[in-house]
Amino acid sequence: MIHERFQELVNLYIDEGLDDAQSVELFAHLSTCDNCRNIMRSSLRVRTYFQQEELEEVPASLDARVYKSARMNTAAPVRRNLLAPLWYTRILIPLPAAASIAILILIGSLLFSPLLFEKPKQLSDNEIEMFSKMPPEFQQQMQFFR
Amino acid sequence: MTLKGSYSIFRNNTCNHENSLNAQSDEQLVNDLKLGLEDAFASLYERYKRSIYSFCLKLSADRFLAEDATHDTFIKMQQNIHTLNDVSVFRSWLYTIARNQVYKLLHKQKSNGRLTDELVWSDDNPDIALEVSEEREIITQCINALKPEYREVLTLREFEQLSYMQIAVITGDSESSVKSRLFKARRALAEKLEPYFR
Numbered sequence: 358m359i360h361e362r363f364q365e366l367v368n369l370y371i372d373e374g375l376d377d378a379q380s381v382e383l384f385a386h387l388s389t390c391d392n393c394r395n396i397m398r399s400s401l402r403v404r405t406y407f408q409q410e411e412l413e414e415v416p417a418s419l420d421a422r423v424y425k426s427a428r429m430n431t432a433a434p435v436r437r438n439l440l441a442p443l444w445y446t447r448i449l450i451p452l453p454a455a456a457s458i459a460i461l462i463l464i465g466s467l468l469f470s471p472l473l474f475e476k477p478k479q480l481s482d483n484e485i486e487m488f489s490k491m492p493p494e495f496q497q498q499m500q501f502f503r
Numbered sequence: 504m505t506l507k508g509s510y511s512i513f514r515n516n517t518c519n520h521e522n523s524l525n526a527q528s529d530e531q532l533v534n535d536l537k538l539g540l541e542d543a544f545a546s547l548y549e550r551y552k553r554s555i556y557s558f559c560l561k562l563s564a565d566r567f568l569a570e571d572a573t574h575d576t577f578i579k580m581q582q583n584i585h586t587l588n589d590v591s592v593f594r595s596w597l598y599t600i601a602r603n604q605v606y607k608l609l610h611k612q613k614s615n616g617r618l619t620d621e622l623v624w625s626d627d628n629p630d631i632a633l634e635v636s637e638e639r640e641i642i643t644q645c646i647n648a649l650k651p652e653y654r655e656v657l658t659l660r661e662f663e664q665l666s667y668m669q670i671a672v673i674t675g676d677s678e679s680s681v682k683s684r685l686f687k688a689r690r691a692l693a694e695k696l697e698p699y700f701r
Binding site: 364365367368371372395396398399400402403404406407408409410412413414415416418419420422423424426427428430431 | 539541544545548552553554556557560570573574577578581582638639642643646657658660661662667682685686689690692693696697700
């Protein structure tokens with residue numbers, strides 16, 4: 358169990374996560390423990406191995422395959438690609454602003470709706486009687502203005 | 504493929520291996536690719552092909568599989584680029600695709616079974632060829648004998664030099680799980696390498 362703990366400290370040391378006190382404790386243990394020292398040595402060796410590794414060269418045949426497949430993909434309609442950014446674009450409206458706009462629209466609709474939907478004024482019986490007594494030419498002119 | 508919020512830890516993470524092939528940033532190229540520009544695909548491919556191929560090769564220890572995974576990674580990148588909302592995390596997004604492709608192909612090749620805490624080696628009794636004498640060859644063979652899940656964390660930590668948190672985002676595991684797996688991989692390697700480096 359004690360070795361398990363020190364082996365975890367080795368792991369932390371490799372990843373540069375040990376504080377000074379832990380480092381002192383670890384190296385004191387390493388001076389007496391072959392097993393933990395071996396893990397430390399091996400981990401450092403593996404690290405050096407990876408650091409010396411170079412990026413692999415990509416085979417020319419792979420380049421050709423990728424470009425061929427990519428061309429086949431782009432041969433398909435590009436409409437989706439053109440529209441996609443628009444579809445995924447986020448339109449950010451702050452909540453208070455959105456709420457204010459909604460309230461203004463509501464108030465506006467309450468104010469203007471009676472004007473828009475007001476029924477035309479009906480003539481009273483007296484007005485109809487007066488209208489019927491008017492000369493025909495005048496009645497025609499009145500109807501034109503109505 | 505959707506992006507998680509935690510991908511943001513990769514913002515402005517400079518690439519260790521790729522020198523920029525041209526002046527255009529990844530962000531610009533990704534935006535161009537979203538608009539369907541073929542040159543953008545070519546530029547991104549040329550910029551990342553060696554890194555992704557190396558990563559796939561280290562993860563799979565199989566050249567043919569690594570080629571297929573690299574191919575599929577870039578084609579998926581092209582097909583799904585419109586789902587990448589935050590272009591600043593492009594690199595980690597690409598590595599996640601590559602990782603998923605490798606596992607998909609490995610799974611096709613052979614059912615790996617579920618990862619258990621005890622299984623570190625890909626074979627029950629991995630025998631490293633005794634005839635190899637070069638130190639690098641011995642280490643390569645030992646690393647390749649690890650299960651992919653352990654090779655993965657080692658590669659991401661030691662070769663790509665990513666933090667535990669960054670590895671956790673790519674692998675979809677917790678940070679403590681990554682740490683534990685890394686610890687087990689190093690300890691198993693130490694035991695395996697001991698006879699060669701006494």
